[in-house]
Amino acid sequence: MFLTMEHLNKTYPGGKVAVEDFNLEIEKGEFICFIGTSGSGKTTTMRMINRMLSQTSGTIKLNGEDIGKMDPVKLRRKIGYVIQNIGLMPHMTIRDNITLVPKLLKWPQEKMNQRAKEMIKLVELPEDYLDRYPSELSGGQQQRIGVVRALAANQDLVLMDEPFGALDPITREALQDLVKDLQERLGKTFVFVTHDMDEALKLSTRIVVMDGGKIMQVDTPDGILRHPANEFVENLIGKDRLIQARPSITTVGQVMLKNPISTTPGKSLTDALRLMHEKRVDSLLVTDEANILKGMIGIEDVDYNFNSATSVDDIMNRDIFYVQSNSLIRDTVERILKRGFKNIPVVDDEHRLVGIVTRATLVDIVYDALWGDEEEDEESDNIHHGTDKTPVSGASQTDAKGGDQG
Amino acid sequence: MANMNMLQQLIYYYQQNGAYVLSQFSRHFLISIYGVLFAAVIGIPIGIFIAHHSKLSATVIAIANVIQTVPSLAMLSIIMIGLGLGVNTVIVTVFLYALLPIIKNTYTGMLNVDPSVLDSGKGMGMTRWQVLRIVELPLSLSVIMAGLRNALVLEIGITAIGTFVGAGGLGDIIIRGTNATDGGAIILAGALPTALMAIISDLVLGWIEKKADPTQKKA
Numbered sequence: 001m002f003l004t005m006e007h008l009n010k011t012y013p014g015g016k017v018a019v020e021d022f023n024l025e026i027e028k029g030e031f032i033c034f035i036g037t038s039g040s041g042k043t044t045t046m047r048m049i050n051r052m053l054s055q056t057s058g059t060i061k062l063n064g065e066d067i068g069k070m071d072p073v074k075l076r077r078k079i080g081y082v083i084q085n086i087g088l089m090p091h092m093t094i095r096d097n098i099t100l101v102p103k104l105l106k107w108p109q110e111k112m113n114q115r116a117k118e119m120i121k122l123v124e125l126p127e128d129y130l131d132r133y134p135s136e137l138s139g140g141q142q143q144r145i146g147v148v149r150a151l152a153a154n155q156d157l158v159l160m161d162e163p164f165g166a167l168d169p170i171t172r173e174a175l176q177d178l179v180k181d182l183q184e185r186l187g188k189t190f191v192f193v194t195h196d197m198d199e200a201l202k203l204s205t206r207i208v209v210m211d212g213g214k215i216m217q218v219d220t221p222d223g224i225l226r227h228p229a230n231e232f233v234e235n236l237i238g239k240d241r242l243i244q245a246r247p248s249i250t251t252v253g254q255v256m257l258k259n260p261i262s263t264t265p266g267k268s269l270t271d272a273l274r275l276m277h278e279k280r281v282d283s284l285l286v287t288d289e290a291n292i293l294k295g296m297i298g299i300e301d302v303d304y305n306f307n308s309a310t311s312v313d314d315i316m317n318r319d320i321f322y323v324q325s326n327s328l329i330r331d332t333v334e335r336i337l338k339r340g341f342k343n344i345p346v347v348d349d350e351h352r353l354v355g356i357v358t359r360a361t362l363v364d365i366v367y368d369a370l371w372g373d374e375e376e377d378e379e380s381d382n383i384h385h386g387t388d389k390t391p392v393s394g395a396s397q398t399d400a401k402g403g404d405q406g
Numbered sequence: 407m408a409n410m411n412m413l414q415q416l417i418y419y420y421q422q423n424g425a426y427v428l429s430q431f432s433r434h435f436l437i438s439i440y441g442v443l444f445a446a447v448i449g450i451p452i453g454i455f456i457a458h459h460s461k462l463s464a465t466v467i468a469i470a471n472v473i474q475t476v477p478s479l480a481m482l483s484i485i486m487i488g489l490g491l492g493v494n495t496v497i498v499t500v501f502l503y504a505l506l507p508i509i510k511n512t513y514t515g516m517l518n519v520d521p522s523v524l525d526s527g528k529g530m531g532m533t534r535w536q537v538l539r540i541v542e543l544p545l546s547l548s549v550i551m552a553g554l555r556n557a558l559v560l561e562i563g564i565t566a567i568g569t570f571v572g573a574g575g576l577g578d579i580i581i582r583g584t585n586a587t588d589g590g591a592i593i594l595a596g597a598l599p600t601a602l603m604a605i606i607s608d609l610v611l612g613w614i615e616k617k618a619d620p621t622q623k624k625a
């Protein structure tokens with residue numbers, strides 16, 4: 001285990017209990033978000049990790065080693081830290097700010113210059129900003145420097161305390177993408193405090209929900225959305241997100257129609273037309289003998305080419321839009337709606353045709369996402385045999401629904 | 407001399423006693439500078455210390471305040487009882503008066519450093535000494551400089567009364583003037599360089615102070 005926190009307690013002088021029996025194991029490469037109301041102990045917990053605060057009781061181990069037995073100065077140089085208020089050194093250039101920890105670690109000058117250039121490029125600021133002073137940068141630009149300053153010495157573990165507060169949504173998103181990328185690509189471990197549930201859901205591998213110094217729930221973003229542990233977590237997530245969460249965890253395979261009407265390239269147009277007439281559809285999917293999706297023909301194609309062409313192969317449209325059955329509705333529904341397709345074939349991993357999403361299916365999904373909640377009470381009686389009437393049963397309902405169709 | 411106007415008298419005095427005035431001028435200046443330097447050597451560390459131990463700050467500043475309220479002539483006499491006549495008595499007096507502005511400004515300068523900057527410095531792995539050297543001192547330098555400037559200007563005035571304990575300096579010339587009949591020009595001959603010294607010191611240190619101000623930093 002990379003970072004272990006066991007039975008952490010923190011009581012401030014004066015008796016304020018800020019953290020109570022905090023237990024968490026973090027693996028290397030995880031992105032952990034602490035979220036909770038103001039004063040719930042997020043900063044306090046985070047600051048115990050780099051010994052900016054000492055816990056009243058409990059142990060923290062980094063790579064199996066008790067940090068209480070390490071030299072705090074050396075420990076802090078190994079851990080990137082972005083404090084709640086950025087805290088750039090106003091009397092130092094951006095270059096010196098970025099390379100502060102490398103300098104403490106006595107890197108050679110050449111390497112530090114190199115590093116400063118890499119870092120400023122990472123946050124997409126021009127290189128000549130390196131010679132500026134913090135007061136000559138905008139608030140958002142300063143915040144970006146604060147973020148890369150915590151990464152400059154190649155720290156494996158990075159602590160960030162609300163690093164993206166007070167940023168415009170575009171810059172915020174760019175920085176979120178940046179840290180997420182660093183975690184995914186370079187395997188850095190992040191402990192990240194935020195007030196913003198969307199941010200937590202977007203970035204985390206696991207979310208730690210805190211209230212009054214205690215952990216309310218630790219789970220993946222999907223886990224938290226599907227099964228909020230208690231009312232506090234539900235409220236923190238918010239009703240809107242719980243509703244939105246439903247399409248977000250449903251896969252295409254769960255909502256598609258299972259018996260798409262298909263034909264094979266070798267069939268004649270007469271056969272194809274007869275099939276359309278019989279099944280009352282205006283288009284046919286084309287697959288080979290192994291059921292691999294090859295293309296699609298529409299009634300227009302048949303009409304225009306009935307005299308000139310003979311087989312389905314001659315007229316079928318090979319360049320078609322399709323989706324994977326295990327992809328999430330969340331990721332696909334908008335794409336489908338935007339492109340205005342009528343019918344979208346669904347394939348499995350081996351490109352075999354397994355289903356079709358029609359406009360009618362999409363209507364169901366959107367309807368569910370927006371209003372599904374209101375019918376919940378009646379439905380949940382059937383599904384849960386009247387035992388569960390909590391407002392959150394929405395999440396499990398989706399499961400049940402997927403099950404019905406699948 | 408009587409038929410010359412004040413300005414002519416003054417010029418005449420400088421022509422006749424140029425070397426004497428110059429030597430008193432430098433003596434005066436050195437006394438003030440020594441006093442301020444000693445006060446800085448003692449006062450800045452005290453200021454730093456009380457900034458880190460805020461419980462002591464009220465007491466220390468109160469003591470320095472009391473020293474400041476003693477009239478300078480009285481202070482000079484009291485110290486003379488211990489150290490006798492001579493330049494050392496003046497330097498000690500100057501030292502004591504310089505303590506308050508220096509301690510106070512160092513203390514204020516240190517307290518004014520943005521706590522989040524200190525926090526990030528510590529959080530990135532600076533030792534206490536490094537936080538002081540790399541963050542706190544550079545950021546409070548301009549306020550400390552302002553303290554030194556106040557002190558020096560104040561001391562140049564106080565040094566002028568050092569003549570009463572036989573320390574020399576421009577005060578000597580002024581006293582000569584007061585003892586002479588029609589000594590207005592001689593008084594001026596001593597007072598003018600004293601004022602000039604104070605003004606120039608003020609300007610020069612003010613310039614350095616501005617240079618040291620981190621909020622004025624521009625690429």
Ligand SMILES: Nc1ncnc2c1ncn2[C@@H]1O[C@H](COP(=O)(O)OP(=O)(O)OP(=O)(O)O)[C@@H](O)[C@H]1O
Pocket residue numbers: 012013014016017018036037038039040041042043044045
């Ligand atoms: N130095 C301190 N002395 C006494 N109490 C403190 C101190 N620092 C924090 N607290 C208290 O401990 C509790 C937890 O504080 P903490 O800063 O960890 O909250 P937080 O979750 O980070 O809040 P926020 O989201 O507002 O930053 C709060 O009730 C706070 O008032």
Ligand SMILES: [Mg+2]
Pocket residue numbers: 042043044084161193
């Ligand atoms: Mg906080």
